[in-house]
Amino acid sequence: MTNVLVTGGAGYIGSHTVLALLNAGYGVVVVDNLCNASKESLVRVEKLAGKPVTFYQADILDKQAMACVFVRENIDAVIHFAGLKAVGESVQKPLAYYKNNVQGTVALAEVMLEHGVNSLVFSSSATVYGEANEPPYVETQPLGNPASPYGQTKAMVEKILMDVARANPEFKVANLRYFNPIGADVSGDIGEDPNGIPNNLMPFVAQVAVGKRDKLAVFGDDYPTKDGTCQRDYIHVTDLADGHLDALAWLLKQPSGCAEAFNLGTGEPLSVLEIVKGFEQYSGQPVPYEIAPRREGDLAAFWADASKAKQVLGWTTNKSLQDMMVDTWRWQSQNPDGY
Numbered sequence: 001m002t003n004v005l006v007t008g009g010a011g012y013i014g015s016h017t018v019l020a021l022l023n024a025g026y027g028v029v030v031v032d033n034l035c036n037a038s039k040e041s042l043v044r045v046e047k048l049a050g051k052p053v054t055f056y057q058a059d060i061l062d063k064q065a066m067a068c069v070f071v072r073e074n075i076d077a078v079i080h081f082a083g084l085k086a087v088g089e090s091v092q093k094p095l096a097y098y099k100n101n102v103q104g105t106v107a108l109a110e111v112m113l114e115h116g117v118n119s120l121v122f123s124s125s126a127t128v129y130g131e132a133n134e135p136p137y138v139e140t141q142p143l144g145n146p147a148s149p150y151g152q153t154k155a156m157v158e159k160i161l162m163d164v165a166r167a168n169p170e171f172k173v174a175n176l177r178y179f180n181p182i183g184a185d186v187s188g189d190i191g192e193d194p195n196g197i198p199n200n201l202m203p204f205v206a207q208v209a210v211g212k213r214d215k216l217a218v219f220g221d222d223y224p225t226k227d228g229t230c231q232r233d234y235i236h237v238t239d240l241a242d243g244h245l246d247a248l249a250w251l252l253k254q255p256s257g258c259a260e261a262f263n264l265g266t267g268e269p270l271s272v273l274e275i276v277k278g279f280e281q282y283s284g285q286p287v288p289y290e291i292a293p294r295r296e297g298d299l300a301a302f303w304a305d306a307s308k309a310k311q312v313l314g315w316t317t318n319k320s321l322q323d324m325m326v327d328t329w330r331w332q333s334q335n336p337d338g339y
């Protein structure tokens, strides 16, 4: 059996990917310090898959603890989700972000090399394209200069991992640039469970619908888009999870080292108001909203050119807008207070 170490596997995207890995017959070892997750997500994943997950509560910065995991478990490859992800918080606490995301990945890569584990799938982000590149973003565009420390950490880590691959002929890395993951597993048992006030649109919409928040603030309706609100490329988290399995399978069959970036998005931009209307239509719940001033740093619109992932990995999205909305609502209404 191929054993995959999943860092940050108790989190939102990690838990969905762990489920997909178990269902596909991989052995899974999760390392998570639970700074932004609950162990309950993995309990539910185990129930859904009918298979166990080996769990270590540890910090990726703790090289000794990580080395123990590599010694005890027979790791063949790593999928690396562990990181801090709140753009606004990263402006307030840049050092925490550089330490956790950049230093944490350097420590992980060191331990991997020390233990002869050469295949790594990394959670990057569309934010690495920065503000200067024109959408649709395509992997041939240069890495940009992201506005936030969070975005900088993703661009830095991509560069570091490419250098590691250049220096180590066996090392293989896939930098997966996610667009905007939303939705939840079709069971409604696992989903996105943000701490405090959600930073992202979809969990905010869902919390308004379930009555936890009064109304949604739509930041700006005077952008040069079809309805004036920002447009993003929303991707169902299950499609995103499947992208990791395709990237992993591709890496494992590469005969020698490589470093490639792949966009994971649908290629179809949707506006904030289209999401709000879609949610109301498919959940049957009203979502009161008000127009608020633009938020600093928000780009008007960006979306993926996802043709490389299709051509090279054989990956495409299968889920519809309706799936994203229905699945979000099933998770939120069954778990109004999260895990």
Ligand SMILES: NC(=O)c1ccc[n+]([C@@H]2O[C@H](COP(=O)([O-])OP(=O)(O)OC[C@H]3O[C@@H](n4cnc5c(N)ncnc54)[C@H](O)[C@@H]3O)[C@@H](O)[C@H]2O)c1
Residues within 6 Å of the ligand: 007, 008, 009, 010, 011, 012, 013, 014, 031, 032, 033, 034, 035, 036, 037, 058, 059, 060, 061, 080, 081, 082, 083, 084, 085, 100, 104, 123, 124, 125, 126, 178, 179, 180, 181
């Ligand atoms: N959700 C998005 O919109 C989005 C978009 C692009 C990229 N990403 C990236 O994907 C990854 C996963 O995102 P998510 O939405 O599932 O976030 P999440 O916060 O739900 O998951 C991250 C997990 O990593 C764990 N973690 C954080 N720092 C750690 C450390 N030092 N050691 C061990 N565990 C640690 C957290 O407890 C959490 O379980 C992140 O790297 C994020 O930056 C997310």
